[in-house]
Amino acid sequence: MKGLRVIILNFFLLTIPMSLAWAAAEKAEALEKKVSLANLTGINYFFAKLYNENMWVYAIVVTVLMGAVGMLIALVTDVFLKMIGMEVSKIEHHE
Amino acid sequence: MFDIFNVYMPIAEMQFNALILVAIGFSVGVLGGFFGVGGAWVVTPALNIFGFPMAYAIGTDLAHIFGKSIVATAKHRKMGNVDMKLGLMSIVGSVIGVEIGAQNVMWLTKIGLAGPVVRYTYMALLFGLGFYMLYDYATKDKRAAAQAAARAGASVPPRKSWNLPPMIHFPASGITISFWTVTAVFLFTGWLSGFLGVGGGFIRMPALIYLIGCPTAIAVGTDLFSVLFSGAYGCFTYGIKGRVEIIAAILMLIGASIGAQIGVTAVKYVRGYGIRLLFAIMIILAGLSVALKQFNMTLLAAWVVMSAALGMCVVIMLKLWQGFKKEKAEKAGHH
Numbered sequence: 001m002k003g004l005r006v007i008i009l010n011f012f013l014l015t016i017p018m019s020l021a022w023a024a025a026e027k028a029e030a031l032e033k034k035v036s037l038a039n040l041t042g043i044n045y046f047f048a049k050l051y052n053e054n055m056w057v058y059a060i061v062v063t064v065l066m067g068a069v070g071m072l073i074a075l076v077t078d079v080f081l082k083m084i085g086m087e088v089s090k091i092e093h094h095e
Numbered sequence: 096m097f098d099i100f101n102v103y104m105p106i107a108e109m110q111f112n113a114l115i116l117v118a119i120g121f122s123v124g125v126l127g128g129f130f131g132v133g134g135a136w137v138v139t140p141a142l143n144i145f146g147f148p149m150a151y152a153i154g155t156d157l158a159h160i161f162g163k164s165i166v167a168t169a170k171h172r173k174m175g176n177v178d179m180k181l182g183l184m185s186i187v188g189s190v191i192g193v194e195i196g197a198q199n200v201m202w203l204t205k206i207g208l209a210g211p212v213v214r215y216t217y218m219a220l221l222f223g224l225g226f227y228m229l230y231d232y233a234t235k236d237k238r239a240a241a242q243a244a245a246r247a248g249a250s251v252p253p254r255k256s257w258n259l260p261p262m263i264h265f266p267a268s269g270i271t272i273s274f275w276t277v278t279a280v281f282l283f284t285g286w287l288s289g290f291l292g293v294g295g296g297f298i299r300m301p302a303l304i305y306l307i308g309c310p311t312a313i314a315v316g317t318d319l320f321s322v323l324f325s326g327a328y329g330c331f332t333y334g335i336k337g338r339v340e341i342i343a344a345i346l347m348l349i350g351a352s353i354g355a356q357i358g359v360t361a362v363k364y365v366r367g368y369g370i371r372l373l374f375a376i377m378i379i380l381a382g383l384s385v386a387l388k389q390f391n392m393t394l395l396a397a398w399v400v401m402s403a404a405l406g407m408c409v410v411i412m413l414k415l416w417q418g419f420k421k422e423k424a425e426k427a428g429h430h
Contacts, residue, residue, distance in 0.1 A: 033337060040103075043342075044103060044105040044342070047105050047342070051106055051337060055334070055337055058335075058337070059330075059332070060334075062331075065341065066161050066330055066341075066344060067162065067327070070163065070164070071166075073166055073349065074352075077353075081356065
């Protein structure tokens with residue numbers, strides 16, 4: 001009896017996130033939009049065009065780019081701080 | 096006067112002052128570096144106050160959190176302290192949570208309620224946290240006395256946990272805990288990330304330590320691991336939904352990285368409980384700015400949020416400078 005109660009409770013708890021995600025996903029589908037390319041040049045044009053053509057590719061590019069910029073900044077600040085003689089190995093920063 | 100710093104945001108399709116973006120990132124970096132939590136809860140309200148639609152504010156904030164977590168990971172090299180089993184569970188739980196939060200925001204965007212609902216949630220969170228910190232500050236002497244009394248002989252009551260099977264053992268942390276407790280922690284903090292555009296460390300860290308029972312070092316490493324993946328997924332999923340303004344995210348990331356260096360250096364020099372009082376006031380002012388935005392007093396809201404964030408940074412930098420001068424004088428005295 002206790003085992004059955006555990007199985008039912010587990011099943012119930014498992015269905016909560018799935019049902020929430022599914023229910024919400026249905027309603028969020030009609031939110032796609034296109035941005036205007038008029039008067040855009042350079043990097044703005046590149047991102048806007050990517051955004052209009054394929055949102056998945058845009059998302060991948062954005063994620064990879066943020067990671068790459070993060071790594072580049074970490075590298076540059078490390079080099080800079082070592083140049084001015086600061087200890088950088090004890091940094092505490094979470095979140 | 097500052098119009099020359101205006102840059103065009105191609106995805107949000109609006110002009111935005113680059114100085115404001117760098118300043119927002121800078122304040123978050125200083126606060127995060129100093130207090131040890133990211134402070135990204137300033138970013139979403141600030142971007143929204145300055146004109147970003149709520150979903151763009153959240154997506155852009157998550158993108159900047161991801162970049163910042165890469166910087167933090169590269170700098171702290173804390174990954175050695177990750178409980179991998181817990182970390183993997185955190186990825187699954189956080190990713191599902193972020194997606195639910197993001198879907199909720201998109202649904203609210205569709206019915207035109209994302210702004211007010213997220214703002215009210217922020218108000219509850221910021222006012223709650225701020226007033227709790229004020230209370231914590233006001234009762235610190237009483238609590239210290241109670242702790243001293245407890246140490247003198249009284250036994251500590253055992254921590255109660257929810258033992259619903261399946262139970263999972265985490266050898267690296269040396270704990271056995273219900274699958275549901277772990278899932279609930281990561282699912283909730285993931286949802287908070289996706290819904291509010293925050294890293295969630297201010298809830299996940301205490302939950303990992305006090306609710307799950309992780310040793311502090313493992314909690315720090317696992318939290319960093321979790322933010323890295325939930326930030327990456329948040330950036331990606333808001334990217335697919337077309338709600339990440341990449342130019343703004345990069346500008347904030349640059350500001351945050353500079354600010355973080357100042358914040359972490361200040362930890363060495365600034366001591367005392369008093370700074371927490373200022374932090375609590377800053378959180379309450381951030382909540383007030385969200386309330387002002389909600390009631391259409393946008394200009395005042397902008398002044399309040401930026402004054403609170405930058406004011407706090409100025410206090411930290413001044414104290415850093417004073418501490419640095421004092422240390423220098425002491426060293427000179429020894430010679």
